[in-house]
Amino acid sequence: MEQPAWDDPALSSGTMVRGALWLLQVIGEGHTFTKNQLRDAFPGISQVDRRIRDLRDYGWVVYSNTEDASLLAEDQRFVKAGVAVWDLNARRAAAPQKAISSKDRQAVLARDGYMCTLCGIAGAEPYPDDSVMTAVLSVSRRTVISADRSETEALVTECKRCKAGRGDAPIDVKDAFDAAGALAPGELRRLARWIERGRRGSTALDRAWAAYLRVPPEQRSEVTDRLREMQ
Structure with missing residues (x-):
């Protein structure tokens, strides 16, 4: 047209x-x-x-x-x-699908560790290559192509930059097979442990940093002051 x-x-x-x-x-x-x-x-x-x-x-x-x-x-x-x-x-x-409820959105964000499932950045964290831009997370509906090539739908956490760059591309399970196949034996064992635990092997420091970034900027000084008292 x-x-x-x-x-x-x-x-x-x-x-x-x-x-x-x-x-x-x-x-x-x-x-x-x-x-x-x-x-x-x-x-x-x-x-x-x-x-x-x-x-x-x-x-x-x-x-x-x-x-x-x-x-x-x-x-x-x-x-x-x-x-x-x-x-x-x-x-x-391309009409928008049924809105994602607040309850489902929070559950997906928590499941994904409040990090983008594509690049791994946490919400409110500055991008390494662009310090003036911070990550804003959203939950999206994605088509998933399974190993037998059938299609389903899933909710995933994405930052807005990855979402914009990816467009409407589906998630292909075959990509996970290919990526795992390229790992060295030690890396493959580490991946298997992450899968068994159901989460990536982040450290306590990683989790503390992610929790700090979820605090609104105007309230972060309270966290900073408390940390000084704890040292």
Whole structure:
């Protein structure tokens, strides 16, 4: 379907669709925009910010200063376009699935040790190659291809950067076989112990660091003061 103009008066689509077209045609991938720019483009739309956030359900990636510390509070960065939401068939095919409940989300995060299952970063931890960006974890639904090539669905913990880079790629169990097959005997035995325990062999120090990172930044000074008393 041909991409319509975002400000075409004849366009009957809602604000989410027009907002997607505005991002592509006015802002462009990789560029920043302000909340005032957004409101000026869509005057009289009281929840235009929320409509832009709705695009994330269709694979669009838009960062605020929560995901990218280099951004100001009023800035956002259009990182990557997703599904062509102005195409009704494409939008229907990619319609968000049933929302993940808060209870299920917390259970999955705890199961995965509050770490991204792809890169292993903990929530709120700075990326080693980008110290101004901290990891924000989310729980995603992923298609899983089993060893017999049948497909199921699973909930997994991912950081937003890995989620954006991976797109909708499924999880293939064969990849785990291949990765394990490349290990040296000692590493394979260590992996087997992790599997038996049901968790990676992190140290007490690793777990303490991950717990500290889950504390909101404005309350971390309390932890720091208590640690000084314990030394």
